[in-house]
Amino acid sequence: MLNIRENALHLIMPYVTVNLLSRVFCLGQNGKICGTGFAVEIDGEQYLVTANHVAKASQYKPQILMEGWDSTFNWKTIGKDEDNDVAVLAADRQLCPPTEIQIETGKITFGQTGYALGFPMDYGTDIFGRLEPEGDAPSYPMPMAAPTTFYGGGNPRYYWGSVAIGFSGGPVVFPTWPDPSRPTTPLSSGNWAITGVVIGYAKRQFEIDKDGALWPEVNLSYEQPVGMVKVADKSVFMELIRAC
Numbered sequence: 001m002l003n004i005r006e007n008a009l010h011l012i013m014p015y016v017t018v019n020l021l022s023r024v025f026c027l028g029q030n031g032k033i034c035g036t037g038f039a040v041e042i043d044g045e046q047y048l049v050t051a052n053h054v055a056k057a058s059q060y061k062p063q064i065l066m067e068g069w070d071s072t073f074n075w076k077t078i079g080k081d082e083d084n085d086v087a088v089l090a091a092d093r094q095l096c097p098p099t100e101i102q103i104e105t106g107k108i109t110f111g112q113t114g115y116a117l118g119f120p121m122d123y124g125t126d127i128f129g130r131l132e133p134e135g136d137a138p139s140y141p142m143p144m145a146a147p148t149t150f151y152g153g154g155n156p157r158y159y160w161g162s163v164a165i166g167f168s169g170g171p172v173v174f175p176t177w178p179d180p181s182r183p184t185t186p187l188s189s190g191n192w193a194i195t196g197v198v199i200g201y202a203k204r205q206f207e208i209d210k211d212g213a214l215w216p217e218v219n220l221s222y223e224q225p226v227g228m229v230k231v232a233d234k235s236v237f238m239e240l241i242r243a244c
Contacts, residue, residue, distance in 0.1 A: 019097075019099035020101065020173065020192050021142050021143065023096045023099075024118075024142075024170060025038065025039070025048070025065070025095065026064065026128070026143070027054060027058065027063065027065075028058070028062065028065055028069055029058035029059075029063060031069050032121075033121045034058055035050060035051060035054030035118075035119075035166060035167075035170075036054070036117070036143065036167055036168065036169040036198070037050035037089075037170070038050075038170060039095045039096050040237070040241075042241050042242075045090070046094060046096075047078060047088050047090055047241055048062075048088070048090065048091060048095060049086070049169075049171075049197060049237045050086075050087055050169030051085050051087065051169040051198065051199045051200075051232075052080050052081065052087040053085055053168065053199075054087075054168050054169040055077075055089060055169075056087070060080075060087065060089060062075070062089075064095075064140070065119075066139065066140040073091045074091065075089050075090070075091055076089065076090045076091075077089055078240060078241060078244045079243060079244055081240060085200070085232060086232045086236045086237050087240075088240045088241055088244075102193040102194070103193065104193040104195035104196075108150050108174045108193065110150060111149060112149070112174055113147055113148070113149050113150075114149075114150065114159075114173050114174030114175065114195070115146065115174075116145070116159075116161060116170055116172050116231075117143040117144070117145055117167075117170045118143055118144065118146070118163060118164070118166055118169070118198060119144065120144060120165065120167065121164070121166035128141030128142055128143075128144070130142065143170065146161050146162060146163045146167065146229070147161055149161065150174065154233075155233040156199060156230050156232050157196060159228065159229045160228060160229075161227070161229045162201070162227055162229070167198045168199055169198065169199075170198045171194045171198075172194070172198060172229070173192050173193065173194055173195065174192070174195055175191055175192060175193075176191050176192070176193050194234055195233075195234055196232055196233050196234050197232045197237060198229060198230070199230050199231065200229075201229050201230055202227075202229075202230060204226050
């Protein structure tokens, strides 16, 4: 089990346990962040789940940000679903200690609040807190967290919340409270469930008023997030793993 600095946990949010933080990774290519990925264990095997467009950006051979960018992993593509924008990879060695993590099984309720975990791009890597393993193992950054509210729907699902570019490929997690009437109950490592994979966010395109513009013949517009996170259901990566 990885240890964490006493105050580092509070850089993200209360009650997010180490076993969850230690399985979320900053993925990159050529020394630049291209997204997020996370590890799951199914039937004794460990897999890296991410968004397909994130894996594709690294030619399905992502670097992982530790103390520096680690390019020494040998990757195997387990499966990819381009329609649902999900990819599953396997490394030639363990990504993190195997610990209990639940896959959501219908216990998430309408209006329940959880978190999207990920690494925003374009801000550099110095903004991240650090996970500090025991011994000589390298440290690596902790993900940031964005609150999300479960709405429902099919696949993809939309959650109320706001994420930055770079969260794509990260997990959406919800607490499975031991006692729903007591939301302040401290969570144990087994009380988090992964419900899906961030694959983007809803946005709206706005036209810029051309009156008085220097080039009125040019179409000017910009995109703005509208407060909804686009999530591929966990069934997508589970089917890819089961099919391998």
